[in-house]
Amino acid sequence: MNVSGSHSKIIETELYRKYLYNDIIDKVADKLRKHLEMKEIQHFMLRYIFNKIVERKLENDPVFIHQPSDICLLQVEKDLEFKNIPVNPKELVEYIDQLLNDAETLLNKAMNDNTISMDKPITYQRENNIFTYDNKIYKNISNLGNFSNPDLYCYSIALNIRYSYLHLSTHGLARDYQKMGYSKYDGFEIFASSFNHYFDLYHSAFPDLEKPFGSLGSFFSCVDPSLLKCSIDTVLNSIRNNEYTEGMEKKFKECFFMSDVYKKNMNGKSCYYKSSKNRYKNKVMFVNPPFDMVLMSIVFFIFEYLNIEYKTIFTVPNWSNFLFLERMKRNSRTKRTIVYSKGTLKFINHMNNKKIYPCDIAEMYLYPDL
Known part of the structure; x- marks a missing residue:
């Protein structure tokens, strides 16, 4: 004791x-x-x-x-x-x-x-x-x-x-990454928590209490402010108009490298990539945002203009009439989409050790442009 x-x-x-x-x-x-x-x-x-x-x-x-x-x-x-x-x-x-x-x-x-x-x-x-x-x-x-x-x-x-x-x-669910064959060094999670994460590197909502446990803080705080603002404006206008409404995004030309984000935020912790040359390393970024249409749409838009340097896997609800989900499915870097019907894809709630099958799930695989 x-x-x-x-x-x-x-x-x-x-x-x-x-x-x-x-x-x-x-x-x-x-x-x-x-x-x-x-x-x-x-x-x-x-x-x-x-x-x-x-x-x-x-x-x-x-x-x-x-x-x-x-x-x-x-x-x-x-x-x-x-x-x-x-x-x-x-x-x-x-x-x-x-x-x-x-x-x-x-x-x-x-x-x-x-x-x-x-x-x-x-x-x-x-x-x-x-x-x-x-x-x-x-x-x-x-x-x-x-x-x-x-x-x-x-x-x-x-x-x-x-x-x-x-x-x-019941809202901080995680995939069963260990059964998927990944070690805790193989990737990182964009939306996780100190209670619900598998990889050593992860973002979470409450850095004031979670940074002592290794959290990198909120993902949104790491996004370039101009890209974040454009994402919000474009998503809000598009959803209200019920169709994609172009904003200022053309000026970005996918110029934001994720590795640059982490160079500023690692605080001495060794990250798993050193340059953008070796883009197909055996590292994976998992994106499992909270199931809110507006928030997920903003995340989708951000990833359209982030120059990702490694495989990225989105796990999101396969809702109908979801404008930015359909747009992400058609993205040139989305090479594969798997739709799991409700009851077939397992999530884990580590807070109470429960297995959950929430709804129809779309799993999208994005790869970097070489």
């Missing part, structure tokens, strides 16, 4: 953030409970937060991102339209953003006033692989809180808390 004392406020801050987020959920539910079940509202808000993360700034709170987002507005418009909910989307978005702003203000005040207490001692029971904090038991999910490094205990518990109150446990 290991007992760790802490000089941080990481867990207590996350518990207060949980309290504030649950209050937001309750208030949004008051607006939507006539039309949606609570699980649907939780999923709606999770996707809202994910879409906010696309444009999150360094100065933002990791969860309470309150600046206006046209991405979120489009998400809400489409959700309300699909469910035929008679609520004004712009007013709902403004309401949610104000709730996020109020929550950030309260959190900052509590941190500045020192009303958030120091973290309490943490006990790790190796034989049961569990933590005990303030008389509550937390699983050591994915063995993040390695018993040889007690400094990680607080991050493991705080991340457990965040993923729980955001209801992320």
